[in-house]
Amino acid sequence: MPTPSIRAVLTDIEGTTSSISFVKDVLFPYAKSRLGSFITEHAADPAVAEALAEARELAARPDLDQAGTIALLQGWIDEDRKAKPLKTLQGMIWEDGYRSGLLKGDIYPDAVAALTAWKASGLALYVYSSGSVLAQKLIFGFTHSGDLTPLFSGYFDTAIGSKLEASSYTAIAKEIGLAPEEILFLSDNTRELDAAREAGMRTIGLDRGEVVIPPDTTHPIVKTFDAIDAATGTVRSAN
Template sequence: MKAILTDIEGTTSSIAFVADVLFPYARARLADWVAAHPVKAAPILAEVEATEPGDPVTTLIRWIDEDRKATPLKALQGMIWADGYRAGGFTGHVYPEAAAALRRWHEAGVKLFVFSSGSIAAQKLLFGHSDMGDLTPLFSGYFDTTTGPKREAASYAAIAAAIGEAPGDILFLSDTPEEISAARAAGMEALLIDRTGGAGDIATFDEMSA
C-alpha cells in the first residue's frame, strides 16, 4: 500500500474514550461555551437552526445524545474539546499498538491519513495531545464529513483523488462494516477491525504489515 487511511473511534482510539470522556465533556459545557463565544458560535448556531428550527443549543445537546454525525455539531465539539486538551483535562486515547504501527508505517514511507466523523480540528487535537505523545507529524492529511458521509463510496473516491493515489493503492481501516463496504465500493483495500475479537478481519494493528 502507498497510503493508509484510518478511522479513529474504535480503530486507533477506544470507543469508551469518545463516549465516556469527550461527549460528556462537550455536553456539560456546550451552553456556557456558546454564551462565552458568541462570534465563534453564531455561524454554527445559524446552520443548526436552518437544519432544525428551534433553540439550536437544545438541538445540539440532543444531537450529542443521539451521536448525530452532523458537521456543525462536530465543529463545535472540537472547539470545546480544544479547551479541555489545552487545560490538561484529558489526553487523547490511542492504543499503544496502533501508535507503534503508525510510527512504523511512517518510517517505511507509507503516507498516513485520517477519515473521521469528528472535525479535522478535533482529529488533530486528539493525536496532538495523545497519551502516546504528539502523533500529528506522522500524518499527511485529515478528512472529515465535509468531504462526504463515511458510508458512501463517493467520499472515498474523493479522498483518493485528494491524496493523489489510485484507490487500489490505499488501505482503509475502520471498525464499521458499512464504511468498509463503501471504501471497497470505491476501489480501496479495506480491513474491518474488531477489537472484541469478533468477526473483523483483524483485532489489532499488530496483525498487519505495511
C-alpha cells in the same frame, strides 16, 4: 498483472485507533457539560455565531433563542447526530479541554507503534473520521504518547462525503493523488469497509471487542495493528 503495493494508509479513529468508550464516555459528556457555558461565553465570536445560526437553519427553527439553541444542540449530542454545526462546537470545546490538560487523546499503544513504524517506512498516513478535522487533530495532537500529528499527511471528515458511500473514498484517493488500490483503509465498521473496497481500496477491519463484526464479512479482520502488513495490505499473521 501484479497487485500494486500500498503507498498510503487511511484510518478511521473511533473503534480503530481509539476506543469507542473514550469518545462516548469521555469526549461527548465533556462537550455536553460545557456546551451551555461555552456558548454563553463565546456567542459573539464569529465562528460560534455562525455555528449557532447553521444549527437553527438545519433544524428549520430560525427563531430559536440562545437557550433554545443550546437545548437543541444538547439533544443532538444525546442522539449522536452527525451535524456539522454541532461537530464544529464540540471541536472548539474539546480544544479548550486538550490545551488545558483536562483531556488526553486515548490512542491504542499498538496503533501508535504501527503508525510510527509505517510512517518511518515511507508510507503516507491519512485519517478519515466522522468527527471534524479539528477533532481529529486534537485527539492525535494531545495524547499520552505526545503529539502524533506529524505522522499524518492529511485529514478527511464527512465534508468529503458519507463514510458509507464509495464516492467518498474515490474522492479521497483523488485528493491524495493515488490510485485507490494503492491505499489501505482501516475501520471497525464493515459497511465503511464495503464502501472503500467498492471504490477500489484494500481493506482490513479492526475488532476491538466494542462492536459486533458480522460473521459473514469478507474483509480480513484483526484485533490489533500488530497483525497488519501495511506495505502489502494484508494480514501478517493470525491474532
